[in-house]
Amino acid sequence: MSRQHNIYVRNTVLAEAMTIWKKALDECGFYSKSPVENVKVDDSLGRITAHPVFAHRSSPSYNAAAMDGIAVHFSDLSSATEAAPVRLTREQFVPVNTGNAIPEGFNAVVMIEDVHQIDKDTVELHMPATPWQHVRTIGEDLVATELILPEGHRIRPIDQGAMLATGVTEIEVRCPPRAHVIPTGSELIQPDQAPKAGNIIEFNSRILAGYLNEWGCVATRGLPVLDDPKQLRETIKAAARTNDIVILNAGASAGTRDYSARVLAEVGKVIIHGVAIKPGKPVILSMVGDTPVIGLPGYPVSALLTMRLFVRDMIYDFLALPRPEPQIIEAVMSRPLHSAMGVDQFVQITLGKVGETLMATPSGKGAGVVMSLVRGDGLLTIPTGSEGVGAGEKVKIELLRSRNDIDATLVFIGSHDNILDLLANQLHRQRPIVRISSAHVGSMGGLMAIRRGEAHIAGTHLLDEKTGEYNISFIQRFLKDIPLQLINLCYREQGLIVAPGNPENIQSFKDLADKGHIFINRQNGAGTRLLTDKILAEEGIDPADLQGYGHEEYTHMSVAAAVASNSVDAGLGIRAAANALGLDFVPIAEERYDLIIPKTFLEESKVKTVLDLIRTDSTFHETILSLGGYNLRDCGKVLYEQ
Amino acid sequence: MSRQHNIYVRNTVLAEAMTIWKKALDECGFYSKSPVENVKVDDSLGRITAHPVFAHRSSPSYNAAAMDGIAVHFSDLSSATEAAPVRLTREQFVPVNTGNAIPEGFNAVVMIEDVHQIDKDTVELHMPATPWQHVRTIGEDLVATELILPEGHRIRPIDQGAMLATGVTEIEVRCPPRAHVIPTGSELIQPDQAPKAGNIIEFNSRILAGYLNEWGCVATRGLPVLDDPKQLRETIKAAARTNDIVILNAGASAGTRDYSARVLAEVGKVIIHGVAIKPGKPVILSMVGDTPVIGLPGYPVSALLTMRLFVRDMIYDFLALPRPEPQIIEAVMSRPLHSAMGVDQFVQITLGKVGETLMATPSGKGAGVVMSLVRGDGLLTIPTGSEGVGAGEKVKIELLRSRNDIDATLVFIGSHDNILDLLANQLHRQRPIVRISSAHVGSMGGLMAIRRGEAHIAGTHLLDEKTGEYNISFIQRFLKDIPLQLINLCYREQGLIVAPGNPENIQSFKDLADKGHIFINRQNGAGTRLLTDKILAEEGIDPADLQGYGHEEYTHMSVAAAVASNSVDAGLGIRAAANALGLDFVPIAEERYDLIIPKTFLEESKVKTVLDLIRTDSTFHETILSLGGYNLRDCGKVLYEQ
Structure with missing residues (x-):
């Protein structure tokens, strides 16, 4: 070759x-x-036995009292009754504690509670005894030479105990x-x-x-x-x-x-x-x-x-161990996923249980994205003969996290805001079992997720150009049959994120268009994109004159990162994102950011915890305000319901 | 106080x-x-985050080529088509490998496959490029200040990767x-x-x-x-x-x-x-x-x-972690279990899936028995208000072993023989997932377990005193409606197990009765007990004349252990048990030890593995013969079926 x-x-x-x-x-x-090595049983935890392990000694290795009391010979008590008790002299009994050896010539134990001490050397008993009563006989647990563990067994603490109890102090284990x-x-x-x-x-x-x-x-x-x-x-x-x-x-x-x-x-x-x-x-x-x-x-x-x-x-x-069996569950795809024929495709999946349905969403785009692994709850395989899966299609997912963890996950889909990271952390701190899985697909994406029953909560800031009102008209149009509450999370400043010190002195979209500065846009369906388009329309700017209008990012932080790296000159985003990366900020508008919660989920404990948190936790409020650009005057207030 | x-x-x-x-x-x-300590991320595997962890730097921290190819400015290619390709000179492109930084002034990557090299300094391209195509933009994975992990999170290898990727090298974790x-x-x-x-x-x-x-x-x-x-x-x-x-x-x-x-x-x-x-x-x-x-x-x-x-x-x-949720399954009790009112009783349980039923059997008697923990698959709680559970009753069991392990367990119930330890080990070696759970309840106990559908295999050596034949008449009487095969495992020598050198020169039961030696018996329903009673009847010995007749043990090895410790002078048992503890053996009879297997289980792979093993594995046969007292002339042969 x-x-x-x-x-x-x-x-x-x-x-x-x-x-x-x-x-x-x-x-x-x-x-x-198949290499093997000798280890002390004390150091064998988690190792794999290379051979069967047999008891060296019996356990117990002597006849032992199973109770505190006296050792007797059962035949001495054969006639004992309440009416005619039997007295034993010092030669006929021996006081024993639990675990003591039964002396030679004795074969039963009478519990201390049943012993009537007459004087130092005499006891009286009111019942007969059966042979070997309250005695742990030799080998009751294991007899020497009996099997303790088969080969190929992973050693647990209790296995160490059983080996040591029967005199096994060193064993051969498989080398990893x-x-x-x-x-x-x-x-x-x-x-x-x-x-x-x-x-x-x-x-x-x-x-x-x-x-x-x-x-x-x-x-x-x-x-x-x-x-x-x-x-x-x-x-x-x-x-x-x-x-x-x-x-x-x-x-x-x-x-x-x-x-x-x-x-x-x-x-x-x-x-x-x-x-x-x-x-x-x-x-x-x-x-x-x-x-x-x-x-x-x-x-x-x-x-x-x-x-x-x-x-x-x-x-x-x-190691000649059985391969771990994958835990497979069935879930419903939240969005279509294309795959090439002739290729086995593997996709990291985030799972969330919304109502009775387990929803599956790809956890990140691209092989370079470590966070898609951090957030991954499962793995979807699209086999070589398939062209992909459709939205709403049932798929089999190999679980990478426990089912309990997934059931306790609150699914947030919609517009991105920096508060969500704080909320996720605070929630996990208060109720460690609860996680937030959040997908940032823009405000419209959040509405659609609620319509399809894929999310517990959607975050949205959709401005109706005609009424100047946020979110409500969109809900009435796209979610009219779904009983829900619209709850305010915050008001926040939107503006142009620019380099520190604003060296190009950018003050408006007009400046960007006129001076040929490079802009970075947000994706279609994002509330911030709608705001951009509204301002461009109001100011009579042709998007074609805005360099970089076609270059889209999905979050405020990605826009800020592009500015911070000098790849672009400006992008529209929230003040918190500019502050986080030490950038300058030119305010353009205050907007309202709300949460949509279907009424069926309002009583779920994980949703209730979120609402409690945003309504009552003053430390949480202070932390939000410290990010900059937020106003919490209506935080937690129900603004609309249907 | x-x-x-x-x-x-x-x-x-x-x-x-x-x-x-x-x-x-x-x-x-x-x-x-809530003590915390600082650790390096490299040493943080398995630790619990004490605070939320945020990205120090964006990842990637620069705009990076996502493909091998050339970096270009997308506007230079806007007119490129198959018919009218565009040529770029050395100033207009830079060769890049995956991961390389995109140089200042460039904003797209063309894959190497689409680049036509004209000469060292000139390339020709046949398609336009979109801005930022094949570029991993700054922060695509995570933007500096974004949340990587919430507090209270147990760190996995992938979490270490995500932290290191964003410049986090040290974190605070909770102290255990x-x-x-x-x-x-x-x-x-x-x-x-x-x-x-x-x-x-x-x-x-x-x-x-x-x-x-x-x-x-x-x-x-x-x-x-x-x-x-x-x-x-x-x-x-x-x-x-x-x-x-x-x-x-x-x-x-x-x-x-x-x-x-x-x-x-x-x-x-x-x-x-x-x-x-x-x-x-x-x-x-x-x-x-x-x-x-x-x-x-x-x-x-x-x-x-x-x-x-x-x-x-x-x-x-x-550690402020969610408590582990017990995994509860439903099983059927194989035998009644009494519990005192006013006491929460906890019982170690062995589980086995026989047909579609999960059978629960207490895994050992007594608090001193370590092996009951080694063998325990689950824990049964009999609550304070209950007097116990009946045989056949449904109970809830907390699993202590994985459900897969339990499903792969072959349930053997019946008479004890030392071969069973070897069989368990050999089976586990050949098919690591398969375990044998064996309960030694005597031959009649085995028959009853088959009748109740609680065991895959029963071991039995019941002698019909009238016919001199083993097992068949008992099957016809107790299991007449169950299609099954009776398959021979071995012939084995039964005899009196006595002290090394047989110092009392015990040759028969008659010697025991006449000389007042102490005997140790087997439990009712054991084949060995039936043999004892048959011999006593034949030899005209009154059980009352046999000291220790009322003292019962459950296995050959327990009988041998009692002899080895001088607690008793003799017991009836198999030669292998005497040999194992270096005792003397006075042969009394050869008996046949068979396996009963219902036909419904004959095709189950774990049962087939057992039959393959006893029929074809010559090493296994040799190991059995080395125990002493065994004859394998019919091993694996079907002796009877119905």
């Missing part, structure tokens, strides 16, 4: 790639290594696979270094090593390797010699500095390069000597997904 | 005790301590409560010491500390404290000064050497001593200074149960 051939990224179907990979692992003896993660790329810097443009903080190896450990490995991380084939070659060879699994992160695609496939073909054998999955297509599965080396794509979402697909099962198989 | 009063063991109702305890913890400020376990009792020895009669291996503290850690503490263990009030007093005072929770194990009841309550009343305040629960009644809840000190009963089952009832929630509350 030529080197050139190996470097070409193919598009092997996932199921086939898995079969080929399993076969390659089998051939190199990966599954039959040693995994090593090699980050590659000259652009990588450590988290405590300040990034320059083009630098990427090296955090992937932490995520990858974290999950490798969680799945049962002992994972180590190397320092980043520069984009230098020689250094990469040496690092891979060294890692393959001393580990059972090597993970190479990034360098898997076909870019000008992606050396991984070439180097792996030089030092070993590339089994698969390129799998028909999205994300994660350029993954490399290779063998260096007898050690599997997996080249993962660079983006965190792709890297974690491909590691989950190709490496997780390897670990369970290495 | 007098000391005497404190020492008296009361019987407070559980719910009331919990309320009183929570109030006492509240009053001493236990819940409001420091718990200290003090074992008490002069009889305690360490696991590596050889026990003399009356010694108890100190393993409880390992179990208790293990679970305290699992629930979120940092738990330490002390060395055992002798039964000496002065030493106990000093140890408790020292532990209370430096810990948030102190666990005292044993010394909680009212025996002559149980000093705990007295000492606790001296150095602190006893809040509760004695709760109406079984097991665990003598538990002590006390405060030493502001530190809760919990005195647990000595038996492991009681100790763990009371710690679970009174300490687990304390830990979650201390």
Whole structure:
């Protein structure tokens, strides 16, 4: 096989790639290594037994009193009754506490409560005893040589107790696979270094090593390797010699500095390069000597997904443990999702239970978005033969979070406001089980979500140009059949977010159009977009004259970030966003931001907690006001209901 | 409050005790301590955020190429088409790899596949570009100051990645409560010491500390404290000064050497001593200074149960985390269980799914039986107002093991044989997910379990005295309507198990009766008991003349253990049991031991695995034969079906 051939990224179907990979692992003896080591039982928690564990000694190892009282010979009491009690002398009984050995020649215990002490050396008893009553006989718990634990068992604290109780103090356990993660790329810097443009903080190896450990490995991380084939070659060879699994992160695609496939073909054998999955297509599965080396794509979402697909099962198989069964639930897609035929597509999903329906929403766009993993509750697979799923379609989701957590999640969809982060945190603090899942799809998106029964609460600030009133006319038009309350959250200042000190002296949209400054817009359906369009219409500005009008962002903070980085000169947004990033702010309007809550959800405890919070928590109010640009004069007030 | 009063063991109702305890913890400020500490994000895995975590920097922190290709200014390509391509010179484009910064003055990326290289300094493009296409704009993932994690969140690897990606390298996390376990009792020895009669291996503290850690503490263990009030007093005072929770194990009841309550009343305040629960009644809840000190009963089952009832929630509350929700399932009781009114009774349960029914069986008798915890799949609570549950009654069980594990469990009920341990282990080795849950209730118990649909397989060796045939006539009588197969497992030698060297020269039951030796019997319904009674009848021996005839054990190994300890002189059992403990064996009969399997279960994969194993695994056969006293001439053969 030529080197050139190996470097070409193919598009092997996932199921086939898995079969080929399993076969390659089998051939190199990966599954039959089964290393074991000796550990003290005291240090064995969480380890996997390599052999069955049998009791060394019986437990208890002697006949033991099960009660506080006296040890007797049962036959001495055979005639005892209330009417004709029996007296025992000092030779005929021995005081015992629970756990004491029953002395030779005795075979029953009478509880202290039933013993009438006559004098120091005499007791009187009013009942007969049965042989071995209140005695824990030898081996009652386990007899020497009996099985305590089978092999392949993960040791719990109680298992340690059972082993120690029967004299087992050392056992053989299976060794976990040693995994090593090699980050590659000259652009990588450590988290405590300040990034320059083009630098990427090296955090992937932490995520990858974290999950490798969680799945049962002992994972180590190397320092980043520069984009230098020689250094990469040496690092891979060294890692393959001393580990059972090597993970190479990034360098898997076909870019000008992606050396991984070439180097792996030089030092070993590339089994698969390129799998028909999205994300994660350029993954490399290779063998260096007898050690599997997996080249993962660079983006965190792709890297974690491909590691989950190709490496997780390897670990369970290495340890000869049953693979974890995925927990699958059924949910309803909140929006359509396209997928290419011939590709297995994997999508991080946020789940929320609204009424009786579990709604599924993609948790973020793009493989580079770490937050889509942080927010991900589940994983949707769109199989290779499907073109996608439609809105409202039932889908099967693999849960990545517990079902209880998901049921306790309040679903907020609609316009973005910085208060929502504070609300999410405050809510989680007051009632730790409650989380807020919030999707920022603009005010109209929020209304539509309420109409489709996908959200508990929508945030909206839609200005009716004719009446000058907020939200109500839109509700009457789009949500007329739904009983609901419109509750004010805040009034807030909207204005132009500009660079610190406003060096271009931008005062209005007119300035932007006239001076040819670059604007950044919000998406269609956003309340802020409606406000932009209203002002442009009022001021007679043609959107075509506003440079960057077609460049859309989804949140106030994204607009502020674009200004902060000098990519653009100005954008319309709230004062809190400008303040957060230390930017200047030119006020344009005060607007009302309300919450729409269907009446069916008003009595749900998580919704009630939110309302309590915004209505009564003065610390929460102070924190909001400290963000700047907010007025809470109507906060929590019902402004409209139907 | 007098000391005497404190020492008296009361019987407070559980719910009331919990309320009183929570109030006492509240009053001493236990819940409001909320200590926090600074940790590096790299060391924060599994810790709980003490505050919300906000992004320090945007991610990405610069506009980054999302593809390999060239950076362009989109307006340069506005006229590009297939028919009229546009050429760009070296000043108009910059080659970029994925992740590279987009240079100042550029605002879009064209993928390498769409770039036609004309010469070193010229490229040709056939399509227009949209602004910011294939660019990850600043803050696409997160904008500086946005919320990454709320407070009270348990940190996962992906959370570490998200924090590091946005420049957060150190955070404040909640400190787990420091718990200290003090074992008490002069009889305690360490696991590596050889026990003399009356010694108890100190393993409880390992179990208790293990679970305290699992629930979120940092738990330490002390060395055992002798039964000496002065030493106990000093140890408790020292532990209370430096810990948030102190666990005292044993010394909680009212025996002559149980000093705990007295000492606790001296150095602190006893809040509760004695709760109406079984097991665990003598538990002590006390405060030493502001530190809760919990005195647990000595038996492991009681100790763990009371710690679970009174300490687990304390830990979650201390950390302000939601308490774990118990997973409750419904099962059918396989046998009646009595409970006293006025007492909350807790029973360790083994669960098995037989057909569509989940059967619940108590996993062991007695609070001293560690194996009942090892085997326990769930916990049954019989509340204070109930007198117990009947066989066949539906009960709610709190799961202690995953539902998948339980569904994969093969339920074996019936006669005990040492082969079963080997079978359990071999099965688990071949198919790690499959476990055997085996209840040794004798041959007749096995038949009854099959009749009630409670077991997949029953083991039986019932001799029909009239025909001399095994099992078949019993099946025809008790299981006549159930389609089943009777499959041989083995022939095995039964005989008298006697001391090594047979010092009393016991050769028969007649010898036992004549010489007044002490016998140990098996329970009613055991095949071995039937054999005993048949021989006694044949030899004309009156059971009343056989000393110890009324003393019953449930397994061959328990009989052997009684002989090994010199508690008795002989018992009837299989040769393998005698061999296991190095005892002598006087053969009396060869008997047949068969398996009954209802036909409905024959096709279940776990049952098929068992049959495959006994029919084809020669290593397994060799291991059985090495136990001694077995003959496998018909192993796996179907001897009868209906």
